[in-house]
Amino acid sequence: MRSIRKLVLHGSVAIAGMVSTPVLAQSARCPIPDEAAGGPSNVHTRHVETELQPTVVKHGDKPFTLAERMRQYGVPGLSVAVFHDGKIDWARGWGVRDTASCAPVTPDTAFQAASISKVATAVLALRLAGKGRIGLNRDINDALHSWKLPEDPKLAPHGVTLAQLLSHTSGLGVHGFTGYAPDTPLPTLVQILDGAPPANNPAVRSELPAGAQFEYSGGGYLVAQLALSDVSGMPFAELAQRELLGPLHMTRSAFAPLPPPAIRADMASGHENGVPIPGNYLTYPELAPAGLWTSAGDLARLLMDIQASAAGIQNHRLSPAMARRMLTPVKDNWGLGVALYTDKPERFGHDGVNRGFQSFMIAYVGKGDGIVVLTNGGQGRRLMDEVVRAVAADYGWPDIAAPATEEKTLSLAELSRAAGRFKGGGLDVVFEARPDGLYANAGAPVPERLLALSPTRFRSESMGVTAEFASDFSSLTIIEGGPPMKLVRFQ
Structure with a gap:
């Protein structure tokens, strides 16, 4: 388990104080939004609103309401999408997207996906590999033209491959990125890779033997970002729009430090201590590992497309063979861009942490079911766990989240x-x-x-x-x- 003092999620940054004292978020500053603003209600959404439980309960404990838990955990806004049998069953928002305007979270509200961005990046990379535009197992320097990863004869005598970058086995450093205030100068991609001002991270270089171990590296995804741009001759954001976001009708999504006006009209602000962070959000020029703005419904479309491809259905973003390769473990329960739950039935997903945002998604490999949850502050991870448990209990998915249970006495x-x-x-x-x-x-x-x-x-x-x-x-x-x-x- 992670350090008692610091829980490091595989999001964009390491975050401390995950068990900090809760604060009253939107309830202290905003009126409760009109129910209709969050989207359609049904028996499933009402189950989430009334049946939240932690992992461990005592005999006779009653479930919490969603409103209670959002107040307790200091989460201003929440967005959820659930898909079943290959279709979105429902998508809904609760709370507010920022405590300054008190604007409600809607089904279309965009959040920073943080490291969930890597899943979309991996699909994009595998799509280009499937077209023969880039090699999965070739030295990534063969694809890089505008910059080269410095050679390291000791740690990477044969270079670093795209497959290693996507599976976090490249041995490259820089776990994640801390972001930039909206009004500060942004470094270029090469400046970030070299750790040169105004970049706020160390240089992305080999630190461990390539291919020998799993070591989470957002820096590796930044190398992949530049390689995909170089081989396509297009900026990464445009490439992603053409090959992935547009075809999947992810209309509430964009890889961008600052999202386009259409998304800004309904997007969440990151929060700390119940108030928006300065500037409402940080910018992430590190698009591939951390820079996706998206909605829960759009991420559900991405997951369903991967599921369909893996099931052998043609005419999706990935070929069936490439999707199955994506979902095949490389090391330590990680495939190409996704975390893998390899006990039966198999699942895949990812989580994300940017300052003021936390996100989580998980889906089955063998059927078209899953869930996406996005939050904009407070103890979002704790709330997400309970929301996922409620949905799993409602739909009969005990492998996604086990039902609440009492503590056992062991000898x-x-x-x-x-x-x-x-x-x-x-x-x-x-x-x-x-x-x-x-x-x-x-x-x-x-x-x-x-x-x-x-x-x-x-x-x-x-x-x-x-x-x-x-x-x-x-x-x-x-x-x-x-x-x-x-x-x-x-x-």
Whole structure:
């Protein structure tokens, strides 16, 4: 599990204080929007509005309402899209897109998708690879013309490939990007890659052996962005519009530091402590890893297109073979651009974190079902987890989110099976079995007592993460509250 002090999602940035004191967001500053503003209501939307539950409950606990949880978690606005049998079943917004104007979230409200941008980028890259415009397994420098990734004979003797960039196995550094205030000068793509002013990140260079391990790298996606532009002869944003967003009718989407006027007319502002961040949002010239503005419905269209291709249906953005390659694990439960949940039935998805925004989406591989959730502030991850659980319970998708359960009492012998040191994805966690429970220490001053959901499944309340040990306790995998990161027993 991630550090008790800092939960690092695979979004654009590392964020601290995920368990900060909640603030009253829109309810303290804005009247509750008219119900009709959020979009059509039905039995499914009313279930979300009245049946939210955390992972662990006590006997007799009653569900929370969505309005209660938005206030408690300090989330001003929420947008959800649910698709079933290959069609959008419903899409709806709740709350406000900013607490200054109190304008309501609608089904069309655009949010920053943050690192969910990488999924769209991966589809675009695989589409060009399918057309023979760029090689998946060739040195990326063969595709780069306007800049070259510096050679590293020791760490990347054969260069770095596009497949490695998309699967976070390239060994390149720069986990994520922190964004720029709207009124500050933006660096060029080459300045960002070289870490040159006014870029606010270090240079993107080889730091680990290429192909040897999973190490999340937004910097790698920036290299892919430039390569796609170079081989197509088009700016990345225009290429994405022509090859992906336009054909999928993602009309509320754009790769842009500043979205076009049509999107700005109904877009969310990022919030901290219940108020819009300065300038309402940060800009991200790092388009491929972090710069997509989009709606929940548009992301649902993207996921459904991937599902259809993977099911063998022709005439989608990817060929069936390329879609299946995208959804094939490379290392540590990651495919090409997506996190993979490889236990049956298989699912895929991604999450995202930009300043003031948090997002999550997940979909089945073998059927046309899934969900997208976007938020614009507060403890968005906690609210998203509960919304996903409510939707999963409503539609009968227990593999997407397990039903709420009471804490289990385990014997010391049962707990001792999980004791030991586990490493993976940059995490190093020691588990200790005590008579009163299993404790996790990831470097914090005080170990955290985990809640037992089963003999193999445990919950960290401080981080909002649920992890499941393998049946032989040789590894554990995060299954809720974050990407499906795998940690392997070290001792």
